[in-house]
Amino acid sequence: MSGRTDSDTRTETAEVDGAAGMHDADDADEDDEDPAVEARRARWTATGTGALLSLAGLAAALLRLSGAAPVLVPAAYAVGAAVCAFAAVLGSRGRTRRALWLLIVGTMIMALGDQFD
Incomplete structure (x- = not known):
């Protein structure tokens, strides 16, 4: 076991999803020329x-x-x-x-x- 709890992995997943969401917003701005x-x-x-x-x-x-x-x-x-x-x-x-x-x-x-x- 790595010593992580379930709440730690959910936080990491949310951070990764949040970063991807910000990247998608940047792409949307570039598409709206x-x-x-x-x-x-x-x-x-x-x-x-x-x-x-x-x-x-x-x-x-x-x-x-x-x-x-x-x-x-x-x-x-x-x-x-x-x-x-x-x-x-x-x-x-x-x-x-x-x-x-x-x-x-x-x-x-x-x-x-x-x-x-």
Whole structure:
């Protein structure tokens, strides 16, 4: 036996639970960020993703244009890149939900064009 009584273990358990409760409160404060910060982060994400996908689509269109692929393939990449560029513009203006859907559509157009190769 360790010499502890039941009341000693209950006190230690309460202290541990209290410390965990304080830690949970700190995490809750970090999760409740300012809506303006979240909106700014969403705009930057939509703009950056749209720019990246449009550059990738243009690079793929140029590579496929110089190869022996059918004309539909580089055209699909170029159209998909244009849609993603438009999504980047919308994302920078705060229309992040529409930008997300346009990014999905632009990527699907590029993927569909790749299927014709």
